[in-house]
Amino acid sequence: MSYVITSACVDEKAADCVDACPVDCIHEGEDQYYIDPDVCIACGACETMCPVAAIYYIDDVPKEEEAYIEKAVQFFNNK
Numbered sequence: 001m002s003y004v005i006t007s008a009c010v011d012e013k014a015a016d017c018v019d020a021c022p023v024d025c026i027h028e029g030e031d032q033y034y035i036d037p038d039v040c041i042a043c044g045a046c047e048t049m050c051p052v053a054a055i056y057y058i059d060d061v062p063k064e065e066e067a068y069i070e071k072a073v074q075f076f077n078n079k
């Protein structure tokens, strides 16, 4: 289980979430930050820190943002 960073992060990259994460699982990509789903402990700390409300619990990701779940998986697969 994991949290997911969605479209509001793209080209925003405020990065407040990175410092909030207790397990350092938020990594910088070219256009957005990504949460490593294998490491995230679903504590929710990042969600409250995000100034653009880009972060959702995986089960709460809006339909139009669901592509970002797979985008994160691909980012870590290609690392």
Ligand code: SF4
Binding pocket: 002, 003, 020, 021, 022, 023, 024, 025, 026, 035, 039, 040, 041, 042, 043, 044, 045, 046, 047
């Ligand atoms: Fe890190 Fe917690 Fe956010 Fe997961 S939910 S990315 S562990 S701050």
